[in-house]
Amino acid sequence: MPTLSEADSKALLAAHGVTFPDERTVESAADAAAAAAAIGFPVVVKLGGDGIAHKTERGLVRLGLTDAAAVAAAAEELLAAARPEDGEVHLLVAPMLKGNRELIAGLHRDEQFGMTVMLGVGGILAEAVADVAFRLVPISEIDAAEMIDDLATQRLLGEFRGEPPVDREALAAVLLGLSRAAEADPSIVSADLNPLIVVDGIPTPVDALVEVAS
């Protein structure tokens, strides 16, 4: 089943109310540097395209670029790394977000119950911890709030290492946006927001991957 590019995945989910950080899609290194200046440093630059699903594995993500020269250089390298099978490619310039906590959220189709919304604790230990909650699409605001309450690791959602508590309404809005997207677009097979970095309490999706039916 085909996956949408990161930019298209984000555009699809944003249309249903999932809020993403201010980021730009550009074609050239010069435009990337200009976009970075507009967003504010530091930034991340990634190579995107419909044929590119595993950016990290291929080294197509450059983190923590602190000035225009670094952005332009990274952009040149990324464009040069594109392969013919990647098809049309572009550069994604996004703010470099920092937070100590990561969550994951998504849509998954269950064989028995159909489309579900998922929320979980993210980060490198996510799989081992397996602290996740599911609900069936569509969810209500109450369902979204109860999903957040269902996570076992509630301490992670409170004040944490000097950071404010996770904004539950903002997190619920992400879940509701996912649910609306699944309801409105039956071609969606799955969606992953991984990770959602908690920035000053706001869970902010920095990557998105939507899989659609062919």
Add this chain to the structure above:
Amino acid sequence: MTRHPVEAFRALFEPRGVVVAGVSTHPGKFGFVSLHNILASGYRGTLYGTAREAGEVLGVPIVASVDDLPEGVLDLVFVCTPAAANPDLLRACAKKGIRAAFIASAGYGETGEEGQRMQAELVALADELGMLVAGPNGQGVVSPPVGLCAQIVAPYPPAGQIGIASQSGNFVSSFMNYAVQTGVGVSRAVSAGNAAHVTIPDYLDFFAEDGATGVALAYVEGVPDGRAFFERTRAVAARKPLVLVKGGATAGGQRAAASHTGSLASDDRVFDGMCRQAGITRAATIEEAYEAAATFATQPLPRGPRTVVLTTAGGWGVVTADAISRSSLELTPLPDDLRAALDEKLPPRWSRNNPVDLAGAETRDTIPEVMELIVGHPEVDAVIYLGLGIQSNQAALMRNGPFYPDHGLERIVDFHERQDARYARCAAALSERFDKPVLTATELAVTHPDNPGPATVRETGRVCYPSANRAVTALDHLWRRARYLQARA
């Protein structure tokens, strides 16, 4: 959403008359046992049997052909005949006005391809005849409000408000054994068997409509149409508490379920989320499920999570405080005015916090007075009472010892037994008066069920929980449901 009309379920659960098809004179055969159980439970409707030879078994008239049955007085046929004979039997029964069948016969979908074909034909025939066909391969149907125990196994439970539907017949028995033990009874119980024509959600839909049923209790392994199951159970749970146990929650359990009922399972976390979304009370075990259902049937819902533990001994209170802290309930700090009011009643050595540990300070009226202050306090939503029956346990030792009734033993034994009975009645009365759950827990409920403490709790129609942890679990289920309903009010 209901697939079968309510009247069809009335024919199954409140039949004016029953015919047992395939009656046997051998007391080990289902065709005998089912007839015996219907008679033993004191069923008051008309009763007939069919067998190869006409005559009488256990005083019940037996006919050789359904054609010889009276018309318009029988609603239910309980089928013990071989699967191959059943289509003709059901056609003949329909002509006599019989609107429901319970098929105990095996040899259907559980046996392979040929059985599956016969099962599909059975469903088609049921639809053609407009007959509700429960089973096949089930243990039976029980309906204490009309004295009906049409099943091939024991027990016959007391009448009550709990409606049971189970994909496993033996869990129907397990649930009903708990009904016998706790005294909190059953409105309807049915073993869905292969659930060919009537499924678990179908029974639950009826329970939602059924005036005799206050709480629905179900065991499921497979959920063939998950989305419909969700929508239908959510509608049931919006009207009545619905307690569910799911077999096959783990990989090991799922393999076992696949061979038992052929059920395939979702990720259990998806099932769990579905239950929360639908307002289903999901229990991990059969005893937890029965206790949750029995608690819904006998206690009011708490208005909030603030729970106070009243105990006559320290250790119990500590462990109960741990259990509450691990639940969604709140071990609420004692309000200042309540602490002051209790100070008036108790010597200074009491705990002065929650748990309220009387530390052996009670005299004749202490427990009823203290309990009333706690249950009646507006900042207390629920109470767990520990320590009932201790003195009666001592009294039993005295009563059965070598010195009774001399040395004043008769008097003290009598006093202790009256006091424990009084405390049990007090807990029930205060719960009713203030419309708050008050749960009593002591292991004496199972170790010494005749102790006047737990025995009187049963007389008040409530559960005496075998441990404080189990009381906390039951109360936690009540609060979770109350919170679910409050959020959606």
